[in-house]
Amino acid sequence: DAMVIQNPRYQVTQFGKPVTLSCSQTLNHNVMYWYQQKSSQAPKLLFHYYDKDFNNEADTPDNFQSRRPNTSFCFLDIRSPGLGDAAMYLCATSRVGSGASTDTQYFGPGTRLTVL
């Protein structure tokens, strides 16, 4: 089945220790998104890739970076995690353009990040 996969599902890191979260997709979608979601809050978009073009949200801290080496994979790097970065990190994909009828986003299962 086509899907969005995130690894790891749970990540524990220490304050200030860099961490990388990964996302892969078999949907062949051209847009990939990273969201941060804290308890009882809406998902907050950090950035997204439209094909190879990187789009950063204005309020995304510099501590968060992303890489998309190919269509299928996207990574979220947190350079120096703080206690406030503990959250669920969600990867989503969509097919945009080329006559697509909707911009439906499909989410992966998420990575729960704990910062000690």
Next chain:
Amino acid sequence: QKEVEQNSGPLSVPEGAIASLNCTYSDRGSQSFFWYRQYSGKSPELIMFIYSNGDKEDGRFTAQLNKASQYVSLLIRDSQPSDSATYLCAVNMAGNEKLTFGTGTRLTIIP
């Protein structure tokens, strides 16, 4: 004014009744509207999307869109305990690949 507003709840509905979830949005250029279900500790799961005025039905779920009133709703018929979750409304504009989410409505179905 928030761009997408939902009543945070909790909304409690007896099992077997109709649950009605509401969402309003501020941008008249919005074109596509989505309902996601999110169980506690899990990721959002697409329930329905709608982009034309009127009703769209899928099983026990009906999405209703009124662009003139900038209002979209989700009705769940014959509510089951497994429908207990947070329901997120999301909206996007034509030509914009981003979604704007509401904060979600927490729904509890009471057996």
